[in-house]
Amino acid sequence: MTVAAEGSSCQSVSVMGATGGSKVSVRGALDSKALRDDLYFDAGCLLALSLVHGSPVSFFSRALFQCLFNYPPNQPLSVKHMTPYTHVTCQVSRIAEAETLDDVKDVLEESWEFMELAGCNRPISRLQEREALVEDLVSFMMITRLQLPLQRFREGLQTLGVFDQVQLFPAVFLSVFCDTAVRLTAQTVDQIFTVNFSEQEERLSREKPVVAFWRNFLQDCEGRGQAGARPGPGRGQGQAGARPGPGRGQAGARLGPGRGQAGGPGWNRAGARLGPGWGQAGARPGPG
Known part of the structure; x- marks a missing residue:
C-alpha cells in the first residue's frame, strides 16, 4: 500500500523545528539545526507546492506574513x-x-x-x-535575528512563482496565508492523501484496518481540538483522558479480582496483592 500526499515530494522532510508553531498560528522561529540542514528552504518549497495544488495553508501569523512579504508595509511590530x-x-x-x-x-x-x-x-x-x-x-528578535532563515524561506516560496504572485497581490494572499474561512477538519486532511491498496487479498486485508485507524485518529484529533482532550469510548471525564479498561479504577490502574477503590479484600492500597497472613503494611507477621 502506498500513500501519496497532493503536492508533496518523495523525500520526507521534518520542518517542525523550523516553524515554531503555536495553537493558533505559525510564527517564525530560529533553529540552528534546521538552518544547517536548510529546512527553511524545504518548508518554503513544500508550502508553495501545497498552495498551488489546493491544499490548506492558512496558518501563518500576521507577524510572519509581514516579515516575509512586508505587508502591511512599514507597520512596526510589537x-x-x-x-x-x-x-x-x-x-x-x-x-x-x-x-x-x-x-x-x-x-x-x-x-x-x-x-x-x-x-x-x-x-x-x-x-x-x-x-x-x-x-x-x-x-x-523578529527581523535581525531571522534574516537568513526568512531569506531561505522566501527562496523556497519562489517555487512555481508563488512568492512573486504574493508580492504582486499581498492583500489578496493575506487571507490565503493567515485567515482560514473554513475550519480545518479531519475530512479535509484525509482528502489530501490518496490511498492505493494492494491487489493481493492477504495484504489488502491488513491494509484496510490501517486506513480505518488513520481516519479514526484524524477524527480523534479533530475532537481534541474542539474540546481539549476528547474522551474515547469507555473513557471517563477525568482531565488526564486515560482510558480505563475493564475493572480499572479512576487512576487507570487495573484492579485485580477483589480489588476495590481502597484496595479491596486481600489487596493493599498500592494495588499489591497481600499473601495469606500478610498485614496492610506488606510485612508478614512472624509466629505469634
Whole structure:
C-alpha cells in the first residue's frame, strides 16, 4: 500500500523545528539545526507546492506574513507579535509594562547578556526611553535575528512563482496565508492523501484496518481540538483522558479480582496483592 500526499515530494522532510508553531498560528522561529540542514528552504518549497495544488495553508501569523512579504508595509511590530511565554518575551514585556525607571533597570540588570547580544545594553535615564528600547528588542528578535532563515524561506516560496504572485497581490494572499474561512477538519486532511491498496487479498486485508485507524485518529484529533482532550469510548471525564479498561479504577490502574477503590479484600492500597497472613503494611507477621 502506498500513500501519496497532493503536492508533496518523495523525500520526507521534518520542518517542525523550523516553524515554531503555536495553537493558533505559525510564527517564525530560529533553529540552528534546521538552518544547517536548510529546512527553511524545504518548508518554503513544500508550502508553495501545497498552495498551488489546493491544499490548506492558512496558518501563518500576521507577524510572519509581514516579515516575509512586508505587508502591511512599514507597520512596526510589537511585543504581542513575539512568541508567547518564552523567557525573552517575558523580559521584553516586563520592560514595556514597567511603571518606574527602577523596574526597567532591574530587568536590564537581570538580562544584561541578552541586552549585550541584541546591542541594547545602554543606560536608561528616563522612563520614556523604554519605548525605543522595546522597539529595538522586538526588531532584533523578529527581523535581525531571522534574516537568513526568512531569506531561505522566501527562496523556497519562489517555487512555481508563488512568492512573486504574493508580492504582486499581498492583500489578496493575506487571507490565503493567515485567515482560514473554513475550519480545518479531519475530512479535509484525509482528502489530501490518496490511498492505493494492494491487489493481493492477504495484504489488502491488513491494509484496510490501517486506513480505518488513520481516519479514526484524524477524527480523534479533530475532537481534541474542539474540546481539549476528547474522551474515547469507555473513557471517563477525568482531565488526564486515560482510558480505563475493564475493572480499572479512576487512576487507570487495573484492579485485580477483589480489588476495590481502597484496595479491596486481600489487596493493599498500592494495588499489591497481600499473601495469606500478610498485614496492610506488606510485612508478614512472624509466629505469634
